[in-house]
Amino acid sequence: MIRKRSSNLNIFILAFMAAFAAAIYFLFFKGQDGNPGGEGRFNVETIKVENGWGYRIRQDTTPVIEQKIIPGVPGLSGFATEREAAETGNLVKRKLDSGIFPPTISTHELDSLGIKYQ
DSSP states (O other), X not given: OHHHHHHHHHHHXXXXXXXXXXXXXXXXXXXXXXXXXXXXXXXXXXXXXTTEEEEEEEETTEEEEEEOSOTTSSSOOOBSSHHHHXXXXXXXXXXXXXXXXXXXXXXXXXXXXXXXXX
C-alpha cells in the first residue's frame, strides 16, 4: 500500500514538472511567429548599481532578469564598467534568443569576454 502511494506521488511530481517546463517554454520562448526565441523579443539595458554596473533583460516590456552582480562567481561585486555589464547581458540575451534556459554564465565565458572578477 505504501509503495503504491509512493509511486502515485512520483507520477504526480513528474507530471507537475513537465507542465511547469511547458509553461516556462510558452511564457518565455514561444515567438509571435510560432518559433522559439522570436527575434528581438529580449532587450538588454545596463543599470548603475551600488557596487558597480549590472544589466536588466526585458522580454518586450516585462523585466525577465535583473543582474546586479557578476553571475557565475562568488561574491556580491557588480561589473567594473558599463561595457562589461552590456557584453555579459548581450551574451545572456543570445542564450535566451536561442532557447537556452536558464541562461547560465561560466567563468570561462566571462574570461572570453574579458570580464574582470575576483
